[in-house]
Amino acid sequence: MKTEEVDLCIIGSGAGGAVLAHEAARKGLRTLVVERGPYLRTDAMTTSEAEMIPRLYKDGGMQMNTAVDFFILQGSCVGGSTTVSNMVLIRAGDEAFARWGQLGAELPVTELRDCYTRIEEALEAGIAPPSAASRSTQLFEMGARTLGFVPQPMLKALGNARCHACGNCNIGCTFGAKRSALTTFIPWAEAQGARVLADTTVTRLHVTRGRVTHAEAVSGRRGERLRIRARSFALCGGAIGSSALLLASGVKRNVGTRLSFNAGAMMVADFDEALDAYDADQMTSYVLADDYLIEATHNPIMSAALTTPGWMDDHAALMKRSRHLAYAGAMVGTEATGRVVMSRWFGHEETRFCATERDMGHLRDGLATIARIFFAAGARRVFLPTEELFTLRSASDASTIPARIRTMRDVQCGSSHPQGGNPMSNDRRLGVVDTDFAVHDLDNAFVCDASVFPDAIGVNPMNTVMALALHAAPRIMART
Amino acid sequence: MDGSPHGISAEAIADNVETFLIAGRSRRAWRVRALLTLVELLPVATYGRRFGALTRAERRAIIEKQWITGKRLGRVCAKVKNLVVLGAYGDPRAAARTGYVPLGKRPRFGHVKSSMPSVTP
Numbered sequence: 001m002k003t004e005e006v007d008l009c010i011i012g013s014g015a016g017g018a019v020l021a022h023e024a025a026r027k028g029l030r031t032l033v034v035e036r037g038p039y040l041r042t043d044a045m046t047t048s049e050a051e052m053i054p055r056l057y058k059d060g061g062m063q064m065n066t067a068v069d070f071f072i073l074q075g076s077c078v079g080g081s082t083t084v085s086n087m088v089l090i091r092a093g094d095e096a097f098a099r100w101g102q103l104g105a106e107l108p109v110t111e112l113r114d115c116y117t118r119i120e121e122a123l124e125a126g127i128a129p130p131s132a133a134s135r136s137t138q139l140f141e142m143g144a145r146t147l148g149f150v151p152q153p154m155l156k157a158l159g160n161a162r163c164h165a166c167g168n169c170n171i172g173c174t175f176g177a178k179r180s181a182l183t184t185f186i187p188w189a190e191a192q193g194a195r196v197l198a199d200t201t202v203t204r205l206h207v208t209r210g211r212v213t214h215a216e217a218v219s220g221r222r223g224e225r226l227r228i229r230a231r232s233f234a235l236c237g238g239a240i241g242s243s244a245l246l247l248a249s250g251v252k253r254n255v256g257t258r259l260s261f262n263a264g265a266m267m268v269a270d271f272d273e274a275l276d277a278y279d280a281d282q283m284t285s286y287v288l289a290d291d292y293l294i295e296a297t298h299n300p301i302m303s304a305a306l307t308t309p310g311w312m313d314d315h316a317a318l319m320k321r322s323r324h325l326a327y328a329g330a331m332v333g334t335e336a337t338g339r340v341v342m343s344r345w346f347g348h349e350e351t352r353f354c355a356t357e358r359d360m361g362h363l364r365d366g367l368a369t370i371a372r373i374f375f376a377a378g379a380r381r382v383f384l385p386t387e388e389l390f391t392l393r394s395a396s397d398a399s400t401i402p403a404r405i406r407t408m409r410d411v412q413c414g415s416s417h418p419q420g421g422n423p424m425s426n427d428r429r430l431g432v433v434d435t436d437f438a439v440h441d442l443d444n445a446f447v448c449d450a451s452v453f454p455d456a457i458g459v460n461p462m463n464t465v466m467a468l469a470l471h472a473a474p475r476i477m478a479r480t
Numbered sequence: 481m482d483g484s485p486h487g488i489s490a491e492a493i494a495d496n497v498e499t500f501l502i503a504g505r506s507r508r509a510w511r512v513r514a515l516l517t518l519v520e521l522l523p524v525a526t527y528g529r530r531f532g533a534l535t536r537a538e539r540r541a542i543i544e545k546q547w548i549t550g551k552r553l554g555r556v557c558a559k560v561k562n563l564v565v566l567g568a569y570g571d572p573r574a575a576a577r578t579g580y581v582p583l584g585k586r587p588r589f590g591h592v593k594s595s596m597p598s599v600t601p
Binding site for chain 1: 496499500503504505506507508509510511512540543544548549555558559561562565566568569570571572575578579581582583584586588589
C-alpha cells in the first residue's frame with residue numbers, strides 16, 4: 001500500500017478546501033488535497049450537459065434524500081461545487097451570525113467582513129454588465145419594480161472581462177473565465193507546492209486515543225489503496241460528505257445533525273415574445289425578502305427541461321415554447337431538521353430531510369411572489385413546480401398556491417446549498433466543531449466547509465464558506 | 481414510454497440514459513436501476529404484464545392515475561420522468577427542435593477562443 005506523508009491533509013477541494021490549501025501552502029506547509037472527483041481542467045470541458053453533468057456532479061447529478069422527493073446537487077470534481085456554481089457572492093446577513101452565536105458559535109463578525117472582502121478581491125468580484133442579463137431577467141426585474149421590489153444586481157466572480165455570458169456556468173466553464181476554485185485557489189495552491197490527488201476517496205480516518213493517525217483512501221478506477229499520514233486533517237467535503245466521513249470513522253457525537261438547505265423550487269412563465277434566455281448569463285439579479293430569496297435564472301436546454309413541469313403532451317408542448325419561457329426560483333433557508341446517516345445496508349451515507357410547515361409557508365410565499373412578478377411583467381401563463389400541471393392565468397390565481405402545494409411532496413423541490421451536519425458550537429452538547437473549527441473529540445481534525453453552519457443562511461453560501469476558510473486557516477495552521 | 485415528441489426514439493432515449501448513468505460513476509446508480517425495475521414490474525400486479533408490454537393507453541393510464549396524482553410507490557415511480565427528460569433533451573437532435581442553439585452554433589461565439597489561462601493575483 002502506498003503511503004503519503006504530509007503536514008496537512010485536506011479532504012475536499014471545493015470552496016473551503018481550496019482556500020485552506022492556498023493559505024497552508026503559502027505558509028510552507030506540505031499540503032495534500034484529496035478530491036473524490038476528477039481533475040477536469042477547463043480546456044477539457046465541453047458545452048454538452050449530458051457529458052458534463054455526470055462527470056462534474058456528485059452521484060452524476062442524481063443525489064436525492066432518502067424519501068426520494070428532494071434533489072441535492074453538489075459538485076464532485078476538483079473545485080467542488082464552485083466548478084459548477086454561478087459564482088454568486090452574497091454575504092450572510094448579520095442576523096445569521098447572531099443566530100449562530102445563540103447556538104454557541106460566536107464568530108468575530110468584523111474579522112469575517114474583512115475575510116469576505118479579501119475573497120471578493122481575490123476572485124475579482126464584480127457586477128455583470130447589463131448586456132449579460134437575459135431578456136427574461138430584464139422582464140423579471142421590470143415586473144419586480146412594478147410591484148415595489150428592488151432587484152439587487154448580483155456580485156459574482158465570473159471574471160467579467162473574460163466572461164462571455166454563455167449561460168453554461170452550471171456545467172463548468174469552457175472559457176476558463178469563471179473564477180471558481182478550479183481556476184483560482186487550487187492552481188494558486190499548487191504553485192505554492194500543494195499537491196492535488198484527484199479521483200481519490202478517503203474512506204476512513206483512523207483514530208487512536210483522540211487523534212487521527214492516518215487516513216485510508218482508494219484511488220483511481222482500479223481502487224488502489226492509499227494511506228495518508230498527516231499532522232492534521234481538514235475535512236472540506238461539504239455538508240454531506242464531511243459528516244459521512246466522520247460517521248464512517250466512528251466519530252458520532254452530534255455528527256450529521258442540524259442539516260439544513262437553501263431549498264428551492266422553480267416557477268415557469270410563458271411570454272408572447274421569444275426570450276432565448278439561454279444565451280445570456282444564467283442569473284444576474286435577485287430579490288431578497290424576509291423569508292425567501294428569488295433568483296431569476298435560466299438553464300441550458302436539458303436542465304431547463306428537467307425543471308419544466310408537466311408530463312408527456314403537456315411537457316412537450318411547453319418545451320416547444322421554450323424560447324418564450326422564463327424561469328425564477330424561490331429559495332428558502334430551511335430549519336435545521338435534516339440529518340446525515342450511514343446506511344446500515346449499503347455502506348454509504350443517506351440524507352434525511354423533510355421541509356417543515358414553516359419552510360413550506362415561506363416557499364409558498366416566494367412562489368406566489370414570483371407569479372405576481374411574472375404577471376406584472378406581461379406573462380401570459382405561469383406554471384407551478386408540481387407534478388400535475390397547474391396553470392395560473394392571472395396574478396390573482398397565485399392565491400391557489402397553498403391549496404396546490406401543501407407539503408414537500410407536492411412540489412418539485414431541491415437544493416444546491418446543503419449546510420450543517422457538523423454544526424459549530426463551543427457547547428459540546430450541540431456542536432461537532434468549536435469556533436476554531438476543531439472537532440471536539442479529536443486533537444488534530446478540523447472541519448472547514450458548509451457543514452459547520454449551525455443553520456441555513458438563506459443565501460448562496462459559497463462566499464461565506466470561503467470567508468470562513470480564510471478565517472479558519474491561521475487557527476488550523478497554529479495547531480498543525 | 482412513447483419516446484420524445486421531438487423525433488427521438490425510445491431506444492435512443494434509453495441509450496442516452498444508460499450513457500449518462502455509466503458516466504456518472506454513482507454509488508447510488510443501483511437506486512436508479514431499482515426504480516426502473518419497480519416501474520417495469522409494478523403493473524404486473526394489476527395488469528398481469530410488465531410496463532413495457534402494456535399498450536400505450538394502459539401506460540398513459542398508469543402515469544396519470546398512479547404516478548402524477550398518486551401516492552407512495554406511484555410518486556416514487558414518477559421520478560422516472562427525470563430520466564426520460566434527461567435522455568430526450570440531452571440529445572442535440574431534440575434540443576435543436578425546441579429552438580435551442582448550442583453554444584458552438586451561436587453566431588456571437590464564432591470568434592471566441594475555447595480556452596483561456598487563469599490569472600494569479
